[in-house]
Amino acid sequence: MTGFYGNGALCAQGQPQAWLLRGKNGAMRKYYLPVAIGTLLFAFWFSPDVQEIAAGVAIFLFGMLMLEDGFKLFGGGRLERLLTAATRSTGRALSFGIVSTTLLQSSSLVSVITISFLSAGLISLVGGVGIIFGANIGTTTGAWLVAGLGLKVDIASYAMPMIAVGIVMVFQKQKLWRGAGYALGGLGFLFLGIHHMKEGFEAFRDQIDLTRFALPGLVGLLVYSAFGMVATVIMQSSHATMVLVITALAAGQLTYDNALALAIGANIGTTVTAIIGSLGANFQGKRLALAHLIFNLTTAAVALALIVPLREAVDWISALVGIAASDYALKLAVFHTIFNVLGVLLMLPVLGRLVVFLERRIGEPVPDVSQPRYLNEAIDQFPETLESALRKEVLHLYDNATELIFHGLNLHRSEVFEADNIAQAVRQSRAIIELDIDERYERKIKTLHAAIVDFTTRVGGKRLAPEIADRIYALRDVATGIVTAVKSVKHLRKNVLRYTTHPQGKVTDLYDGLRTEIARVIVEIRKFDLATEEERSVLWLDQERAQLEDDSRSSARRVEDLIRKGHISPAAATSFLNDSGYAYGAMRGLVAAARAYYVERDRAVAEVEQLIGFDEEDLQDAARDSAAGQHAGGTPDRNRTVM
Incomplete structure (x- = not known):
């Protein structure tokens, strides 16, 4: 415990990331809403079937919000206390990032929690970077869930009872029951959103073949990587982008090569959440956001440069575990996992040097004793x-x-x-x-x-x-x-x-x-x-x-x-x-x-x-x-x- 002479964060329900659009990024909020609504209206006018895809994305994102809120209520602060204990070594921090992101299905939320704790001085920079590395691996489990279960099972039939039971539990007084209700209902909405995206792309295929816009070779890699990055920035969720890509790929609306590029771009785009979150943080939070950006850019660059051998590795692993050669959705999940694990393996040996670089690049400011040091938005x-x-x-x-x-x-x-x-x-x-x-x-x-x-x-x-x-x-x-x-x-x-x-x-x-x-x-x-x-x-x-x-x-x-x-x-x-x-x-x-x-x-x-x-x-x-x-x-x- 620190004291007078020692060494020296709950959100509103349903709005766990609303703070990201406040303060310094007010200009983003000013233009974000009209542009988003205008784009949706144009898409609805262009094709009514786009409505079901858009609704599926919206339902999926709403399910993520409920799932996050459920874990906050259900956890009662346990997640934060676990985070403090999990950063005592790099291995434990990496494991915590993997497990927490798998449970929450949101690397963005894990990043925001980590920045919050780092800004409050509760964890070390090395521990925070370790969690970010692990979160990138943990986020790949979402692709496996969708490709392995969501596309092969009628998950809508499971979603309805989950939502019904979850909402009943949400109205209970006990925090434990309410938290479990939010989590169960959120999971149901995730399934329902996946179902509507899948159905929307199936219907959309009968009118327009998006594969006509496929781009081969290096141009395709760069352009679709950019598309994946932009989509993730808009939805503030690489998980949502990956679900959209997998359902479109399964419906034949994307080529496999372009889907791989979109997955790489989604990994770059997810860093934006951490960057926005760091705007209200202190210098430590900004260091972690920069580490996140460096890691994802490095991972993306390696994946783009080694796209051919990585494709061959995916084919080999898929054949080894029994994935059909034509099951491109599962092969995309394999690719997503391989290049994220490869990024961690490349960065772990230079973790110490990375921390030194971050500390030099973003120096600790000379403390102004007249201003608050710890009470920031993060x-x-x-x-x-x-x-x-x-x-x-x-x-x-x-x-x-x-x-x-x-x-x-x-x-x-x-x-x-x-x-x-x-x-x-x-x-x-x-x-x-x-x-x-x-x-x-x-x-x-x-x-x-x-x-x-x-x-x-x-x-x-x-x-x-x-x-x-x-x-x-x-x-x-x-x-x-x-x-x-x-x-x-x-x-x-x-x-x-x-x-x-x-x-x-x-x-x-x-x-x-x-x-x-x-x-x-x-x-x-x-x-x-x-x-x-x-x-x-x-x-x-x-x-x-x-x-x-x-x-x-x-x-x-x-x-x-x-x-x-x-x-x-x-x-x-x-x-x-x-x-x-x-x-x-x-x-x-x-x-x-x-x-x-x-x-x-x-x-x-x-x-x-x-x-x-x-x-x-x-x-x-x-x-x-x-x-x-x-x-x-x-x-x-x-x-x-x-x-």
């Missing part, structure tokens, strides 16, 4: 990335906040963290740190806090699981507590400069005590963060709360004693008491933020807290016990450790 789709990215952004805010708090107190964070004696380090810090605290607050704190609030408000409208939504709102409250602590220190700044830049007797000691206490709390939170989850104890947080309350009362009594002895003036005492309120308010806020950030997330600690957590009476007892450990004069022990 993480919006999946609950695990939403929460993880927000946690990292809260960490970013805390890092900015502690730096400003230390500077506001006329302290250097690095010096305090390295000090063996915090109180002594504070007493030695008299030089003024030039700082426009209001400007720094607006730029480094308020901007990030506004982005966090906007993000939590926006994702609150998504259909998140209640427990995830609760944790997201809890993180927003953590951010608010951090900002409140900074505001409190802003109030302290004036008198800190007035009384601590040069010694003025007891009043300087009082303000040094406040500075020491705030610094000590931040140091202890840092120690808490650096400890393992097993070593962290809720007891420390409760003891710290108790200690702060006792310190606050002791500070007030000490001021009263100093006034009676004439060591400080009433005016200075009044200023200090007001500032003491701000200081202890800041410390309470930081401790509460640490509690919410660490303890509430850690289930094991939460169970311990349930057994040994303090109630208010316990807090008072702990406060009285801790008073015995204070230094003479009412000043608390400022060098105690976490445990």
